[in-house]
Amino acid sequence: MTDSAQKPTQGDLLSALAGMTLFSVLAAALIVTMMVPFLAVTSSVADQGINFFNNLPSYIQLGKLSQANSIYATRAGAPSLIATIYNQNREDVAWGSVSTYLKDAAVAGEDRRFYQHGGVDVPSVVRATIGNVVHGAITSGSSTLDMQLVKNILVQQSLQIPDATARKAAYHAAITDTLSRKIREVKLAIGLDKKYSKQEILLGYLNITGFGGNTYGVQAASRQYFSVDANHVSLAQAASLIAIVQQPSFQNLATEKDYPANKVRRDEILRDMHTQKYISQAQLTAALATPIADEVKLSTVNSGCLYASDAKWACDYVQRLVPTLSSLGTSAADRTRRWERGGYQIYTSIDLAQQDVARAAVLADAPATESRFDLGASAVSIQPGSGRILVMTQNKRFDNSGPGGGPTTTAINFNTDRNFGGSSGFQTGSTYKIFTLADWLQNGHSLNEVVNGTSRTFTQSSFSASCSSPFVGTYSPRNDSPEEGGPMSVIAATQNSVNAAFVTMAQQLDLCDIRDVARAMGVHRADGNPLVVNPSSVLGVNQIAPLTMAGAIATIGSGGLYCQPVIVDRIVDPSGVALPGQAPHCTRALSPQIDSAVAYALAAVMQRGTGTQGNPRDGVPLVGKTGTTDVADQNWLIATTTKVSLAVWVGNTTGHQNLRKITVAGTNGYNTKFNIFRTAMKSLDSDPAYRGTDFPKPDSSFLYGRKSLSPIISGKQ
Numbered sequence: 098m099t100d101s102a103q104k105p106t107q108g109d110l111l112s113a114l115a116g117m118t119l120f121s122v123l124a125a126a127l128i129v130t131m132m133v134p135f136l137a138v139t140s141s142v143a144d145q146g147i148n149f150f151n152n153l154p155s156y157i158q159l160g161k162l163s164q165a166n167s168i169y170a171t172r173a174g175a176p177s178l179i180a181t182i183y184n185q186n187r188e189d190v191a192w193g194s195v196s197t198y199l200k201d202a203a204v205a206g207e208d209r210r211f212y213q214h215g216g217v218d219v220p221s222v223v224r225a226t227i228g229n230v231v232h233g234a235i236t237s238g239s240s241t242l243d244m245q246l247v248k249n250i251l252v253q254q255s256l257q258i259p260d261a262t263a264r265k266a267a268y269h270a271a272i273t274d275t276l277s278r279k280i281r282e283v284k285l286a287i288g289l290d291k292k293y294s295k296q297e298i299l300l301g302y303l304n305i306t307g308f309g310g311n312t313y314g315v316q317a318a319s320r321q322y323f324s325v326d327a328n329h330v331s332l333a334q335a336a337s338l339i340a341i342v343q344q345p346s347f348q349n350l351a352t353e354k355d356y357p358a359n360k361v362r363r364d365e366i367l368r369d370m371h372t373q374k375y376i377s378q379a380q381l382t383a384a385l386a387t388p389i390a391d392e393v394k395l396s397t398v399n400s401g402c403l404y405a406s407d408a409k410w411a412c413d414y415v416q417r418l419v420p421t422l423s424s425l426g427t428s429a430a431d432r433t434r435r436w437e438r439g440g441y442q443i444y445t446s447i448d449l450a451q452q453d454v455a456r457a458a459v460l461a462d463a464p465a466t467e468s469r470f471d472l473g474a475s476a477v478s479i480q481p482g483s484g485r486i487l488v489m490t491q492n493k494r495f496d497n498s499g500p501g502g503g504p505t506t507t508a509i510n511f512n513t514d515r516n517f518g519g520s521s522g523f524q525t526g527s528t529y530k531i532f533t534l535a536d537w538l539q540n541g542h543s544l545n546e547v548v549n550g551t552s553r554t555f556t557q558s559s560f561s562a563s564c565s566s567p568f569v570g571t572y573s574p575r576n577d578s579p580e581e582g583g584p585m586s587v588i589a590a591t592q593n594s595v596n597a598a599f600v601t602m603a604q605q606l607d608l609c610d611i612r613d614v615a616r617a618m619g620v621h622r623a624d625g626n627p628l629v630v631n632p633s634s635v636l637g638v639n640q641i642a643p644l645t646m647a648g649a650i651a652t653i654g655s656g657g658l659y660c661q662p663v664i665v666d667r668i669v670d671p672s673g674v675a676l677p678g679q680a681p682h683c684t685r686a687l688s689p690q691i692d693s694a695v696a697y698a699l700a701a702v703m704q705r706g707t708g709t710q711g712n713p714r715d716g717v718p719l720v721g722k723t724g725t726t727d728v729a730d731q732n733w734l735i736a737t738t739t740k741v742s743l744a745v746w747v748g749n750t751t752g753h754q755n756l757r758k759i760t761v762a763g764t765n766g767y768n769t770k771f772n773i774f775r776t777a778m779k780s781l782d783s784d785p786a787y788r789g790t791d792f793p794k795p796d797s798s799f800l801y802g803r804k805s806l807s808p809i810i811s812g813k814q
Contacts, residue, residue: 249302451780455777544799552582637724715779
């Protein structure tokens with residue numbers, strides 16, 4: 098078969114051009130006259146009909162169609178596709194990427210005079226008009242490929258209308274079988290044929306038309322039903338695809354029950370192709386004898402983060418960030434509409450090599466199959482100085498499908514705030530002490546200043562809080578161990594995370610200032626409510642997301658510079674134009690001098706204090722803080738090097754199981770966070786790009802004092 102042998106010659110086309118517009122307009126006029134009842138057409142009525150026709154819009158554009166969006170991460174320094182997301186399964190292809198069989202089958206089966214008419218096929222219009230006028234509509238046998246393309250364009254345009262009521266009305270107008278709709282299609286089809294070449298119109302039709310379900314265009318249909326590209330389909334496959342167009346809901350190839358109906362239409366198209374000399378008798382015979390079941394090879398349609406190849410939680414987070422990505426538009430609604438229209442490529446900061454290590458550690462040490470209580474765990478890593486998110490994973494597998502995937506899955510991202518698909522957060526315990534420590538140093542105190550670490554009862558009115566009403570009653574915090582207590586230096590209190598010592602320190606400060614330090618380091622509640630300010634807040638009663646705490650501890654790694662967490666490095670729009678991703682937004686939270694002193698104290702935590710078990714001891718300087726709630730139902734380890742931070746949370750998603758009193762994956766539940774952290778951090782440190790260096794040494798004044806100090810600050814009773 099040769100393409101040129103089957104198509105009209107240039108001379109044929111030129112000879113037909115003279116009559117195209119005339120016959121098309123005459124056909125349109127005929128349709129208009131059929132609008133009056135009883136076929137009693139007067140010249141006045143006909144004139145009114147022609148005027149009505151002339152006043153309709155003349156042109157319609159072959160605009161951009163809904164496309165798939167792609168989300169990428171990085172593996173071995175190169176972009177790696179992790180997810181494809183779309184409202185409509187479609188991939189536009191060029192003329193040369195569509196099989197000749199598909200082009201010929203569309204013309205033979207849907208519009209045999211496509212190359213001769215000017216957008217409207219006069220004989221078909223006359224026949225259909227006479228046959229259907231008694232029913233008040235023209236519904237069959239008259240739509241050319243041009244008119245079908247017009248209808249599909251109008252449908253796609255209606256779906257992009259922001260207002261729901263207007264969108265519904267436009268969609269209804271585009272699909273309802275009415276005479277007025279047909280007249281509009283006729284007028285626009287004539288304009289379409291004037292503006293575009295036959296090749297452009299046919300390609301536009303093949304790229305836009307529906308092939309059942311959410312599949313649009315010949316490329317997506319070829320991939321879905323036959324697992325081949327549109328330029329590689331066989332003759333029988335091409336005819337089967339075009340057969341779907343007639344009744345997509347009943348003639349598609351998704352299920353075997355629709356094969357017989359598809360075959361009937363397929364064989365009609367094949368015979369039409371032979372009659373119109375697109376294929377030979379031998380080709381026809383072979384194609385007719387081809388069983389549909391032998392041709393079909395279904396591909397799974399994998400749209401969405403549920404089907405992401407990796408980093409599903411990061412994928413979901415990116416999707417939820419779309420309304421905030423300024424590169425996509427000027428408003429949240431505009432950005433969402435553009436994303437839904439598709440064609441964007443988003444390149445994230447996720448490092449899949451590190452992601453896979455952290456994910457394996459979380460799944461191994463905090464198994465989602467735990468059935469005795471609701472165990473949750475997450476690990477999230479950020480680069481200090483940029484806020485780029487490198488790792489985001491958790492123990493429950495991602496499943497946002499309607500039925501869900503059972504108790505080992507969830508649609509809640511434990512790492513993020515509720516507004517971005519997360520939970521309401523988790524109490525952070527003693528990790529919150531970092532902010533009291535920083536405020537302590539900012540107010541002229543030192544790390545070797547001695548405070549009273551004995552568990553005791555405090556009068557709440559003795560605490561200052563410039564942003565709050567006076568507190569009433571008493572507060573009796575308890576240390577983690579009965580052996581703790583007595584006079585101790587602040588650095589020792591930090592190393593061993595002594596509760597009473599930090600409450601004593603807070604008593605000498607303004608609780609609102611401590612809150613402000615936390616806020617400067619990016620801390621906020623995951624549920625969107627204001628941070629709680631009271632004496633107990635010093636020990637971490639606020640519910641915060643792990644991503645937030647990873648950003649806070651990264652501040653210490655960057656010399657006191659807080660950078661909002663970002664995950665989108667860059668974007669490429671549907672036209673291939675590169676757009677900015679999330680620009681780093683960094684602010685000075687702590688002075689370099691204060692930061693180095695905080696880091697010095699937190700290094701003691703990881704070297705010989707409560708965080709020792711989590712230290713991979715691979716030669717990379719590490720500073721951090723542990724956190725455990727009163728009944729050990731929430732456990733944390735957050736730490737940073739100068740190049741990468743890591744926050745690990747292990748706890749109850751609901752309920753209050755004490756992790757110290759239960760074994761998880763062969764180890765005490767309290768130690769689970771250490772196991773996850775140690776594995777993930779060791780892997781990060783092993784990559785030269787993330788291997789940290791020494792922290793700056795603090796000025797001696799922050800170690801030994803800058804003012805006259807009392808030997809013990811015992812606090813007011």
